[in-house]
Amino acid sequence: MEEELRCPACKKLYNNPVLLPCYHALCLNCAVHLQQPASQNPPSNCALNSGLECAGGCETSGGSELSVIDYQEVDKLSILSETDSGVVCNSRPNSYVGTPHIQGLLFPPVVSSALSLACPLCQKIVYFDESGALNLPKYRAMQRIVDKYNESRNFILKCQLCEAEPAADAVVLCEQCEILYCEECRENCHPPRGPLAKHNLLSPLVGRATLRTKAQDRDTQCSEHENETLSLYCMVCKVSLCPLCLQDTRHTSHDVQAVNTMCKAQKTELSQNLQQLSEKARSTTECIQRLKGLTEKVNENCAEFEEIVSAQCDALVTALQERKKQLLDIVQQNKEMKLRALKDQVSTCTSKLQHTTSLLQFCIEALKENDSAAFLQVGSMLINRVANVDITWHKDVGAASRISHEFDLTLDDSAVLHAIEQLNFFQMKPAGSQEEKLTSAPGAPVVIPEECAAENNSVTIAWQPPMNSCIEGYVLELDDGMNGDFREVYCGKETICTVDGLHFNAMYNARVKAFNSSGEGEYSDLIGLQTAEVAWFTFDPSLGPSELHFSEDNCTVVCEGYEHRVALGSVGFSRGIHYWEFSINRYDSDTDPSFGIARIDVAKDQMLGKDDKGWSMYIDRQRSWFMHGSIHEQRCEGGIQPGYTVGVLLDLERHQLSFFVNEEPQGPVAFQDLYGVFYPAVSLNRGVSVTLHTAIDPPSDIDDS
Numbered sequence: 001m002e003e004e005l006r007c008p009a010c011k012k013l014y015n016n017p018v019l020l021p022c023y024h025a026l027c028l029n030c031a032v033h034l035q036q037p038a039s040q041n042p043p044s045n046c047a048l049n050s051g052l053e054c055a056g057g058c059e060t061s062g063g064s065e066l067s068v069i070d071y072q073e074v075d076k077l078s079i080l081s082e083t084d085s086g087v088v089c090n091s092r093p094n095s096y097v098g099t100p101h102i103q104g105l106l107f108p109p110v111v112s113s114a115l116s117l118a119c120p121l122c123q124k125i126v127y128f129d130e131s132g133a134l135n136l137p138k139y140r141a142m143q144r145i146v147d148k149y150n151e152s153r154n155f156i157l158k159c160q161l162c163e164a165e166p167a168a169d170a171v172v173l174c175e176q177c178e179i180l181y182c183e184e185c186r187e188n189c190h191p192p193r194g195p196l197a198k199h200n201l202l203s204p205l206v207g208r209a210t211l212r213t214k215a216q217d218r219d220t221q222c223s224e225h226e227n228e229t230l231s232l233y234c235m236v237c238k239v240s241l242c243p244l245c246l247q248d249t250r251h252t253s254h255d256v257q258a259v260n261t262m263c264k265a266q267k268t269e270l271s272q273n274l275q276q277l278s279e280k281a282r283s284t285t286e287c288i289q290r291l292k293g294l295t296e297k298v299n300e301n302c303a304e305f306e307e308i309v310s311a312q313c314d315a316l317v318t319a320l321q322e323r324k325k326q327l328l329d330i331v332q333q334n335k336e337m338k339l340r341a342l343k344d345q346v347s348t349c350t351s352k353l354q355h356t357t358s359l360l361q362f363c364i365e366a367l368k369e370n371d372s373a374a375f376l377q378v379g380s381m382l383i384n385r386v387a388n389v390d391i392t393w394h395k396d397v398g399a400a401s402r403i404s405h406e407f408d409l410t411l412d413d414s415a416v417l418h419a420i421e422q423l424n425f426f427q428m429k430p431a432g433s434q435e436e437k438l439t440s441a442p443g444a445p446v447v448i449p450e451e452c453a454a455e456n457n458s459v460t461i462a463w464q465p466p467m468n469s470c471i472e473g474y475v476l477e478l479d480d481g482m483n484g485d486f487r488e489v490y491c492g493k494e495t496i497c498t499v500d501g502l503h504f505n506a507m508y509n510a511r512v513k514a515f516n517s518s519g520e521g522e523y524s525d526l527i528g529l530q531t532a533e534v535a536w537f538t539f540d541p542s543l544g545p546s547e548l549h550f551s552e553d554n555c556t557v558v559c560e561g562y563e564h565r566v567a568l569g570s571v572g573f574s575r576g577i578h579y580w581e582f583s584i585n586r587y588d589s590d591t592d593p594s595f596g597i598a599r600i601d602v603a604k605d606q607m608l609g610k611d612d613k614g615w616s617m618y619i620d621r622q623r624s625w626f627m628h629g630s631i632h633e634q635r636c637e638g639g640i641q642p643g644y645t646v647g648v649l650l651d652l653e654r655h656q657l658s659f660f661v662n663e664e665p666q667g668p669v670a671f672q673d674l675y676g677v678f679y680p681a682v683s684l685n686r687g688v689s690v691t692l693h694t695a696i697d698p699p700s701d702i703d704d705s
Contacts, residue, residue, distance in 0.1 A: 005146050008120045009034060014146050018136035020117075022124045025142055031117060031133035038116040038127055140215065147208055157204040161185040173207025175200040180207075233262045327411065334407055356389055442469035442514040442521040451496070452510075454529040456536065457503065457571055461510045462496040463524060472516040477523075481506030481531075501677060503575045505533045535578050536695035537680070540570040545604050556585065556691040559684050564607040566614070568598060569680030569692070573650055579698040580680055581647045581660075582690040584640050587621075589687025594618035594627070595646050597657060597674075598681035608683035615671045616683070617659045619646070624659075626670040636667035646690075649698055650678060663699040 005013050009030035016028040026034070115132040118125050128135050150157070158167040159182035168182035174190060176199045181190055190196055202210060222228040228242035235255040245251065363382050369375040443466030451462035459478075465471050476490040481503050490497045502508060507530050511523045538554035547561040557567045569580075582595055594608040596616030602608070609616035609627030617624050621639040625632045638661060640646065647660035657671040682690060 002149070005142070005149055013150070014139070014142055017139035017142045017146070018133065019139040019142075020119050020124075020136065021126055022119050022122050024119050024121045025139050026120070026133075026136075028133065028136075028138075031136060034120070035115045035117045035128065035132050038114060040116070144212060147212060151205060151208075157208070159185050161189055170204045172201040173204050173211070175202055175207060175210055178211055180204055231259050232256050233259045235262075331407065331409065334409060338405075338407075356393075359385060359389060441519040442466050442471055442516055444522040445474065445495075445512050445514050445524045447510075447512065447524050447527045449527060452527055452529060454508075454531050457531050458498055458500045459502060459508055459510070459529040459531065460496065460498045461512065461527065461529070463512050464495060466514055466521065469514065469521070470516050471514045474512055474514050475520070476510065476512045478502075479509045481508050483509070486511065501572050501574070502531055504531050504535050504573070504578075505576065506531050534695045535571060535573065535576075535580075537569045537571040537580075537692075538694075539567050539692060543568040543600070543604075543679075551691075555693075556689065557682070557684070558586075558689040559686060562686050563605070564594070564683045564685050566598065566602060566604040566606075566608050566681055566683045568600070568602070568604075572600065572677040572679045573652060574677045575652050577653060577698070578650045579647060579696060581645045581693045581696065582682060583693065584642050584644045584646070584688075585691055586689040587640060587642050587687065589685075590620070591685055591687055592618040592620050593640075593688045593690065594683040595648055595659065596670075596681055597648070597650060597678040600677070600679060602681065606683075608681050614681060615657055615674070615678075616681070617646075617666065617670060618683075619661075619666075624661075624666055626659075626667070628671060634667050634670065638666065645693075647699065648680065650674075652678075660699055665699075 002013075007014050007017070007027045007030055008024070009026055012027075014025060014027055017025045018028050018031055019025055020031075114130045115128040116125055117128070117133060149155075157170040157173075157180055159170045160167075160180045162168050162182060162185060168184065170180035171183050172186055173180050177190065179190075186201075190199070190201075220229055222230055222242035222245065225242050225244040228244055230240040230242055232241040232243065232246070233239075233256065234241055234251050235257060237251065237254065240259055241251065241256065246256065363386060366375060366378060366382055445463040445466055448462045448464060451460075453460050461476060463474070471493075473491060473493050474495065475488055476497050476499075477486040478489050478499060479486050486509075489499050507528055509526050509528050511526050513523045514521045539550055539557055541548070541550045541554060544550070544557075544567045545565045547559055547563075547565050548567050549558050549560065550556065550567075554570070559565050584593075587593075592607070594616040595618075596608055596614060598608060598615070599613040602613035603611045607616075607618065607627075608614045609618065610630050612629040615626075615628045617626050619625075619640055621641065622637070623639060624636050626634045640661060645660075645662055646666075647663060649658040649660065651658070652674065655672060655674045656669050657674060658669050659666045680692070682692075684690065
């Protein structure tokens with residue numbers, strides 16, 4: 001638990017810890033060093049106006065602005081805070097607002113504020129008088145735990161007066177001074193003479209135990225009434241009291257309980273919470289053990305799987321080696337074939353050359369014949385033979401040169417290389433199966449037209465799984481309603497999906513595909529669905545606060561409370577021109593119902609238009625205003641009575657909003673530059689009842705220009 005025992009400022013174990021109102025702790029010395037003049041942390045107006053609306057731009061029902069109240073009024077309001085806890089965080093989350101003055105702490109700061117301190121952890125600010133952080137209460141429980149922790153760890157206590165760092169080890173503790181001294185500081189600052197001679201010097205550990213006993217005795221005594229024991233506990237102020245403290249007007253009408261009873265109750269509650277937390281810690285420990293066990297199994301399975309993959313790759317390598325041997329045998333066969341062909345050609349050419357050489361020699365000898373008659377006897381024959389040999393020479397000998405020494409073979413390895421590159425783990429465990437098996441990408445799902453429908457600005461698409469395919473999920477895509485690009489609108493395991501918030505009067509094309517670990521399948525056939533031309537809708541009770549009550553058809557709404565609550569329509573608009581009306585059924589109180597449009601996440605516990613998610617016209621019996629982001633403008637004369645109608649025209653082609661009372665324009669165009677999705681909205685409180693009318697045409701006298 002050492003992390004809990006370290007100061008967030010100095011990062012050391014707490015020394016004289018004090019408790020901040022935010023229940024974070026600091027060393028007293030750290031708190032003194034962190035405090036600064038209160039002027040450097042000025043409070044905001046919202047912090048001063050505790051429990052009230054901000055004076056800047058917020059109005060009452062009559063339209064008048066709240067003035068900034070003085071500090072005395074702040075104090076009165078702070079004492080009656082909504083939680084009565086003594087410390088209340090209001091609209092400024094990093095400051096304290098609440099009881100004005102408790103032991104020198106000021107919430108919020110008044111004129112007498114001198115110092116302030118920002119918590120290092122949560123940055124909340126507490127204001128002090130001139131005594132500063134010395135007003136903070138001592139964190140006695142933390143100090144005792146730190147002392148016990150130091151003793152259990154045999155930490156050596158350090159001198160509290162040494163200026164050098166690190167401080168020397170303490171050798172004594174003065175029971176009267178309550179200070180730890182080293183030998184040198186004791187000689188210099190606490191000599192055993194004069195008044196100090198009567199002081200009782202103890203060993204550091206014994207002295208600390210003695211001081212804890214004395215402090216515990218003092219803690220049970222009331223600091224304001226001598227010899228009175230703190231036997232009571234104020235549930236409102238969260239402080240211990242003695243019987244005489246009850247005579248103080250500060251605790252008048254407060255719930256007061258016995259200290260022992262409250263201590264026992266809170267210890268019991270803490271013990272129960274600790275037991276629940278311990279159960280969670282135990283389950284987390286078991287989860288960690290399971291995860292560690294899974295880690296070991298993962299390592300074992302990984303080693304086993306590596307062996308399988310290695311064996312598969314080795315099998316592929318073996319098959320490749322076998323194929324390599326076969327291919328090399330083919331090369332050798334081709335080589336032997338070429339060599340045999342060349343040998344045959346050499347033999348043929350050699351024989352032809354021998355015959356030709358013999359003929360040449362014979363002809364040369366015949367040319368030497370001197371007897372003309374004898375030469376003429378064979379001359380014609382030799383001429384024909386030589387001519388025939390010359391003619392057939394290219395055919396008999398030239399063919400031998402056409403045999404190439406190169407191999408007319410090319411090894412086509414592109415398919416194998418591609419297969420190696422695509423080699424991957426295409427394995428999965430189908431639902432309900434404990435064995436992995438190879439699978440392929442799924443086929444195309446089949447859309448079921450009779451189960452597909454379009455209603456208002458929503459479409460529903462249903463499909464059935466592809467045959468003989470293992471499916472992990474589906475992806476549904478829609479276009480933009482104008483034959484544009486498709487976009488993904490659903491990814492999951494269901495085979496039916498409803499898509500809301502589409503454009504009115506638009507034709508949407510839908511398609512769906514399945515996927516598994518092997519990849520995505522083909523798209524289904526397209527199906528077109530037409531949304532409604534005219535928007536009809538009701539209130540959506542699921543989007544409204546509990547104070548609102550709706551009729552059975554969700555067209556009429558009333559509010560039981562005095563605070564405004566927002567009701568939203570059941571559809572949102574992002575394109576087109578839309579008009580709807582509210583009929584005033586009941587209006588018998590001095591209030592301002594607000595009509596208009598809003599985002600889906602508008603604040604529903606305040607008047608429509610108070611935040612930047614609502615655009616509205618609020619109206620009473622005499623006049624109306626336009627409001628957005630709590631800014632009021634364009635006051636218009638003319639109000640409403642029971643039986644009147646308030647019309648809202650949302651033109652998203654021009655991106656503007658207009659209002660009508662009894663089909664007559666109520667002022668100019670209220671808002672422009674509206675982009676996005678908007679929901680019809682109304683805010684009302686007690687005394688007002690309205691009914692929504694939709695799918696109607698805008699007033700006929702609208703100036704289209």
